Amino acid sequence: RIRMDRFARAQGEEKWAADLKRYLRGDVQDLTTSDAKCCAKIAEDYKIDEAGLLFYSLHPNDLMKIATS
Helix, strand or coil, X not given: CHXXXXXHHHHHHCHHHXXXXXXXXXXXXXXXXXXXXXXXXXXXXXXXXXXXXXXXXXXXXXXXXXXXX
């Protein structure tokens, strides 16, 4: 649990991760046009789980990895 909290905090502190999470949730009104375009380019490679953590997965059948910088 503590480890997941650390991942969530790190993802919230990284602008690109926070923007991508907003984009994937559909909260695009808070993003600039430039930020939304950047997110659109990589969004298909990321998913958000039920806890709100951002995961990276190139292929749907692959194991997903927690996205951190």
